[in-house]
């Protein structure tokens with residue numbers, strides 16, 4: 001996770017801001033109400049939660065990178081109900097009192113997981129009835145998106161629609177939808193970013 005320790009210093013500069021604004025707008029189209037209990041998984045500095053803030057009454061962020069979480073915390077000091085946990089979902093247990101969530105969001109974090117299906121199953125277990133999980137990540141790419149896959153902790157070159165649909169059926173979600181919501185221009189080409197919505 002050394003890469004993100006360093007990356008945290010400049011994360012809230014440049015394209016990450018606009019990108020998360022677009023992500024939040026795409027998520028909002030699928031939200032039926034506000035006043036939500038929301039978990040931001042792989043929250044980084046909290047940009048996605050920040051853009052969704054008007055819909056949130058209870059916010060929890062999870063991320064193993066302390067330098068990211070420090071910024072997450074400083075963004076939401078004005079909220080009554082906000083907590084953050086520095087943990088790696090693949091190697092550590094979630095706190096027993098973490099609570100239940102109407103909505104789980106995750107932006108650009110799943111491609112850093114060894115076992116994304118397992119993590120999705122853990123997150124599913126935290127949902128309230130009719131809960132929703134929004135996974136935003138790269139559409140399947142050829143490994144050229146990140147300049148140093150190993151050094152940046154990249155475990156997957158994005159995901160295909162088929163793979164993400166398969167996760168949904170394996171975990172027994174009631175519905176699954178997926179759409180390309182954004183393109184990132186890099187290396188003289190466009191990389192798609194997909195929003196997958198899993199509902200129970």
Ligand SMILES: C[S@@+](CC[C@H](N)C(=O)[O-])C[C@H]1O[C@@H](n2cnc3c(N)ncnc32)[C@H](O)[C@@H]1O
Pocket residue numbers: 001004016020041042043044045046047048062063064065068087088089090106107108109112113
């Ligand atoms: C590309 S950044 C995205 C941050 C933020 N969601 C955003 O879009 O601005 C990926 C984040 O995933 C976190 N991450 C990596 N492995 C993780 C894991 N096993 N569990 C939870 N978060 C993880 C990193 O620390 C990093 O903050």
